[in-house]
Structures are given as structure tokens and as C-alpha cells.
Amino acid sequence: MPALGPGRSRPVIAVDAMGGxxxxxxxxxxxxxxxxxxGVRILLTGPAARLRQVLGGLxxxxxxxxxxxxxxxxxxxxxxxxxxxxxxxxxxxxxxxxRGEAAAVVSAGSTGGIVATSRLRLRSLPGVERPGLAVVLxxxxxxxxLIDAGATADPKPEMLVQFGQLGVAYAQTALGTPAPRVGxxxxxxxxxxxxxxxxxxHELLAxxxxxxxxxxxFAGNVEGGDLLAGEVDVIVTDGFTGNVALKTLEGSIRFAAxxxxxxxxxxxxxxxxxxxxxKGLRDLSARLDSESYGGAVLLGxxxxxxxxxxASTARAVTSACQLAADLARGQITEKITQxLGPGRSGARGGHxxxxxxxxxxxxxxxxxxxxxxxxxxxQRPGTRRHRRxxxxxxx
Numbered sequence: 540m541p542a543l544g545p546g547r548s549r550p551v552i553a554v555d556a557m558g559g560x561x562x563x564x565x566x567x568x569x570x571x572x573x574x575x576x577x578g579v580r581i582l583l584t585g586p587a588a589r590l591r592q593v594l595g596g597l598x599x600x601x602x603x604x605x606x607x608x609x610x611x612x613x614x615x616x617x618x619x620x621x622x623x624x625x626x627x628x629x630x631x632x633x634x635x636x637x638r639g640e641a642a643a644v645v646s647a648g649s650t651g652g653i654v655a656t657s658r659l660r661l662r663s664l665p666g667v668e669r670p671g672l673a674v675v676l677x678x679x680x681x682x683x684x685l686i687d688a689g690a691t692a693d694p695k696p697e698m699l700v701q702f703g704q705l706g707v708a709y710a711q712t713a714l715g716t717p718a719p720r721v722g723x724x725x726x727x728x729x730x731x732x733x734x735x736x737x738x739x740x741h742e743l744l745a746x747x748x749x750x751x752x753x754x755x756x757f758a759g760n761v762e763g764g765d766l767l768a769g770e771v772d773v774i775v776t777d778g779f780t781g782n783v784a785l786k787t788l789e790g791s792i793r794f795a796a797x798x799x800x801x802x803x804x805x806x807x808x809x810x811x812x813x814x815x816x817x818k819g820l821r822d823l824s825a826r827l828d829s830e831s832y833g834g835a836v837l838l839g840x841x842x843x844x845x846x847x848x849x850a851s852t853a854r855a856v857t858s859a860c861q862l863a864a865d866l867a868r869g870q871i872t873e874k875i876t877q878x879l880g881p882g883r884s885g886a887r888g889g890h891x892x893x894x895x896x897x898x899x900x901x902x903x904x905x906x907x908x909x910x911x912x913x914x915x916x917x918q919r920p921g922t923r924r925h926r927r928x929x930x931x932x933x934x
Contacts, residue, residue, distance in 0.1 A: 549580050550642035550867035552860050553632035556585035556593075557611035558648025560850045566647060567593045569856025571603060577857070579864045582641055584608045584628040606631055612652040614849055619655070629653055633660035636842035642867035643843035645859045647834075647851040653844065654690050654837060661840040664872065666750065666879035669694060670839035671702040672778065672846070673709050674785060677826045678769035684710045684719075685766070685774045688835055689782035696739040699723070699775045703744060703755050704878045705838040706773035712869035713836075713862070714772075722761035722771035724780060732760060736777070744775070751880030792827055830855040833862030843871055 554570045556563045563585060571594070573579040583590050587607045594600050608631040610624045624630065629648055635641040637660055646653050654670070663670060672690040676683040686706040691698065703721045710719040723741055725733035730741055737760075744757045758771050766774065766784060776784070803813035803820075813820060825831065834847035834855070843866045847859040 548868065549578055550864050551580045551582060551640065552863045552867075553582045553584060553606070553635040553641035553644050554856070554860065555611075555629040555632050555644065555646035555648055556583045556590055557608075557628040558646040558653070559847070559856075560614060560647075561852065562611075562647070563590060563593050565851065565853045566856050567603075568597060569851070569853035570645075570860060571597055571599050572853060572857045573860035573864075574603060577861055577864070579860050581860065582606055582632075582635060584631040584635070585611065606635065608632075612648050612656070614649050616649050616652050622655075622659075627652075627656065630656050630660060633657055633842070633844070637661055643845060643863035645834075645845045645847065645856070645863050647847040647849055647856065647859075649849075650689060650835075650846055653846050657837055657840055657842075657844045661842045661844070664839055664841060664876055664879070666752075667701055667705075667839035667875075668698055669701075670837050671705045672781075672835050673706055673838055674835045675714070675832050676767060676774075676788070678767050679826075681716065681769060681772065682714055683766075683769060683772060683774060684714070685724075685776070685781055685785065686838070687776065687778040687781050688785050689778045690837060692777065692779040692782075694777050696736055696743055699740040699777070700743050700748060700755070701839070701879075702775045703757075703773060704748075704752060705875060706775060707755065708871060708874040708878050709836060709838055709866075710772050712866060712871045712874060716772050718756055719772035720756045720758040721773045721775060722758050724763070724766075724774050724776035724784065725760045726762065728760045728762060730759065740775075748880070753878045753880070789829075796827065831858055833858040836862070836866065838871070838875065841872065843867055 554566065556566050559566055567583065567590060570581045570583060574581045581603050583603055584606045585608055587605050590605050591600060594603060608626060608628040610627045612624060612627050612629060629644070629646045629652070632641070632644045632646065633656060636644055644657070658670060669691040671687040673684050673686040674688045676685055684706045686702045687694070707719045707721065710716040721744065723737060723744060725737040727733065731738065733741070741760065744755060748754060761771060761774055763784060766788060803809050829848065830852065834845050837844040837846060843863055845859045845863045847855055851859070
């Protein structure tokens, strides 16, 4: 299969056919609709015999190419499953992207397993210490990007600056926002509000970016009540807080939608009023329809990964394939690399020192305490040797 060039108008999307609560039926049907109706070229990864059976039932036995993968990640498996199942369907999809045979991955499987497998197979871009999971919030007048929504639960403050760069590139590519404004999610709008982590992140976001990275338009802190206010275009936070905020919003929207439905259908007068307001209600329903958003996007790796909801239907999978294709056409990976600056092309995680100082300074390494005789004295035959822990300032 020929390698993809960055300017291909019909990028190839590798779809994990075995990820999701309704796999493979709904996944295959959604991928097939994306190829038939939207011109997205699809590669399905999964057990070949089973996928051919599903395609035959849809009358598309020869329309989509299948890349065999006999293993798959279960929905209740976490990050360690990526090591136990190196030939899973999502791992094969990531490998297709790494070899240049596909431009992006779409999966509705376990988020933890997808993130771990993607990090292992695709690796981080130069200058990105950890990837970030970006989701789009249904704000007005323009949509807002929330990052990180669960990929990195306990990042360092410096990583939130990287998340800001990832979110800006995503807002420009997927939402068409020319100059996205970045906000930091915390407990107050004043710069001094929050814990030590958020205060340090605020300082870094407000200062000049390191290593020649493009500057961020930092608008300050954003409180939880302003997540849907549309005051900024990109909201950065750690993965733990972002995931809690996202799940809270999802539950609140479901509750409000249910209450509204009950109110407008409870009486004949209410139904007449709803009929008169049908256009506005239809627009509201479309804006809050999660299946039209495609899913979350894992940014900062050497390839685009779209993670759809585990309960995705065929329509949601079609939207995810469209989103992946749009990001591939927009060259999201290249834009992230450009935003991080030319000085980051030689190493990963420029905020963090990866090699010991003595190597960088040309000095010999210190003497290791784990070799040779113990400083505690001689050891009798047949006894176990206990390595002594040396702590600075403690004897």
C-alpha cells in the first residue's frame, strides 16, 4: 500500500472494528457510511472472518479492506492491556499509522487501553512530554476545546503549557478559530486563586513560551461555572479535573434535556408551544447531540487518534471518521510541531532534563553504591545482602 503524502485529499483512516460496546456491527456500519457518503477511505482492523461476515450482511463484502488482527482490548481493560495484547486491533491500527499506511486511528474501545497503546506505538512528538485528550464543548457563539480530558491525570505544571499549544492547534484546525484564547481551569478568576499546581501553571502560561515556541494568547483563569460560557476558545487543565468536569457536564446536560422534554410534552398547551418553537428546539438538540462531535482526540503523538464514546452507534462512528479525516487533511500533527518551535526537534519534553548533569558537562559518572563490597562491613556466607539507602543529609 503506498505511503500517504501530507497533501492527500482522501486520507486513509484505520478503524478499530472491535472497540466499543456494539462492535463490530455498529463500528463497521459507521465506517462503511463514512466511505460511501463522505469519501473517507477506510481500513478495518480485526478478525478477518468475522469482519467479512459483517460486511457481507451490509452488502459491502469487497468495499473495505481488512487488516487482520486476531486479538482485541476488552472494554473493561486498562492501560496494562496494551502490553499484554501487542497484536490487538487498536495496536494494529496504530502500527498502520506509524508505517505511513494510514493517516489516523479511530477507536471506540477502552480509553485507558487506547491511550497506552497509542503512546507505545506512535510515540510523542518532539517537545511533548505527555499527550492530551481534547474534547469540544457545545458553547456559543463558537465551540470551546477542553484539554486534558483524561489522558494524564497528574501532569506537571509545565505540561499544561504544552496542552495549551495542542489545544490551540486543534482549535485552529478543527474549529477554524484563527487566534484561540487560552484559559486555565481553576477555582477562581484571580491569578492567585487555586492550589500550588494551578498557580505555577498560571505563571508559566502567562510568561513567554520556551524553546522558540509560538506565543499563547492567555486570557487568565476560568471557573467551573464558565465552562460553557464561551469566554475562551481553549481551556487547559489536568486530566483528572478535566475528566470530572466533562462527566459532570454530560450528566447535567442529560438531566436538563430530560426535564425539558418532560416540560414540553406534559400538557396539550406545552405541546402546542413546543410545536411553535420546533426550529429552536431542533437547533438546540443538534448542538447538544454528542454523536455529531465525533469523539475526543488524543493530541501530541506522531499520528492522530480519535477516541469515540464506548456506546457509539454507526452515526457516531461516521462522525469520528469524518473528524479524523478533517484533522489529517488539516495536517494537525505538523501544526503542533510548528507551534512547539524548531528548537524542540531534537528531544522530547524540553521542559524536563532527561540526561544526568554529569554527562552533559563531560564529567565522569559518580561511583555507584550498588557494586563492590558493602560499606556496612563484611557479609557472612549464606546471608542476604541488603542495599543501603543513602539520603542527602541523613546518616
